[in-house]
Amino acid sequence: MKQIYLDYAATTYIDPGVLQKMLPYLTTAYGNASSLYSLGREAKTAIDMARKDVAKILGVLPQEIILTGSGTESANLAIYGIAKAYQDKGDHVIVSKIEHKAVLESAKRLEKEGFRVTYLDIDSQGIVNLNELKKALNKKTILVSIMYANNEIGTIQPIFEISKIITKFKKENLLPAFHSDACQAAGALSLKIKDLGVDFLTLNGSKIYGPKGSGCLYKNQNFKIEPLIVGGSQEMGLRAGTENPALIVGFSEALKLAEKLRKKENWRLRILRDYLIKKVLKTIPVSQLNGHPQKRLPHNINLSFAGIEGESLVLKLDQYGISVSTGSACTSTDLTPSHVLLALGLPEDLTHGSLRLTLGRKTTKEDLDYVLKILPPVVKKLRKMSAIRL
């Protein structure tokens, strides 16, 4: 059977070239980067080079890159680390309602510890309400965290505009710090820090054809943070534990390749994306696109089909070799539907009937034509056996 993977926003395969670069560090070059002899220095050099490469892509200093174990860890480190380091300066944090759980749960944890958190609303297409942000900023605000692009609906936030608002409010002060989760944006959008105006940026490897369990946090050198993990003095004392050169090299190689392919891939994926959206909306009645039609990641498609439930749709499509995901409650562990789709103001039944397709490097027009052949009859059949009549 045909296997069509359309869940690239969940994770990607590792690029074969990237894997090749990783292999020596999993086999022969196994030294500890803290050791003094050559085997150790080999590991140290690899990590230093990787850090430099990542810094170059972001246009920052190598010592501003903290290599971590995932996007989630980076986001935790940023939010928790900033809040703890500056708790004597203020107790207020601002995040958007559609942040990834890595950010939302970090914010909730801060709330439990006595911090106040403002959750910014979004409009019906997923853009953060900037007036609300302006109103929410106050003398006690130490951190603003707003994602670059959303993982479910692909909406791209006006990060530079947001940074201008924050900078204007800051005047001569350092705070509030501005963190952005760019896990979904890497490979699709510019990561140049000066174009974004952020103080902290979270990235990870598993969405950019790099290894899982890799990521980094950009930290502007003017800021301090409290580490989450203490021990040795690795990562400038901000993340203890023996470094994993294979993952670090894999992450930086993947990021380099993603940057190199970015413009060409964007162009190709945008055409494919819009082709599928147009065809689906035309062939399947009572269907809609969630998120912003233009300000969205080139590879993200998020649709809702009234009258059916997403989990059954995903499982049916799996039978045809199509791998996709849904924001339905039935796939979550707490039985609540996607907080992103709810924040868009979607009625609950449309959040249950949502389907996310995210395209990637191996996606072809033939793949999408296959989906277009399978999806409409599957939706039709599930609707026919649904207790809800449209």
Next chain:
Amino acid sequence: MKKTKTNWLYSQIVKEHFLNPKNVLWDEKNYQADGKGMAGNPICGDVMMVCIKVDLKTQKIKDCKWRTYGCGAAIASTSMLSVMVTEKGGMTLKKALNLKPQEIIKRLGGLPVLKFHCSVLGQAALKEAINDYFKKQKRKK
């Protein structure tokens, strides 16, 4: 029973009933139900509709058709329910009213704990259908 490892989300029996559901009410227009019941709501993501035909003499369910809006476990639960109440010449109404959700889960080869409510909802819709049948019978008298 030897358990085979698969990459499917639920048990093999759930898979069979999800992919090839039994007794779906495809043609409601031409179906004369003796009793009809519904349970759940679209906000929770599960709605089930169950129709039954009853043998007046034996008070046994002779046919059961359904439609479900919900996840794979919900669809399979209603399908299995419809099989259980109609097999072996049909279940008596009394027995059907007392059918336990656990019995449906057992026949399905188990469900994840979070999905237990799927079997409860199917049973609730069946109860509604039986009570609807009783009401209609009373009216006839």
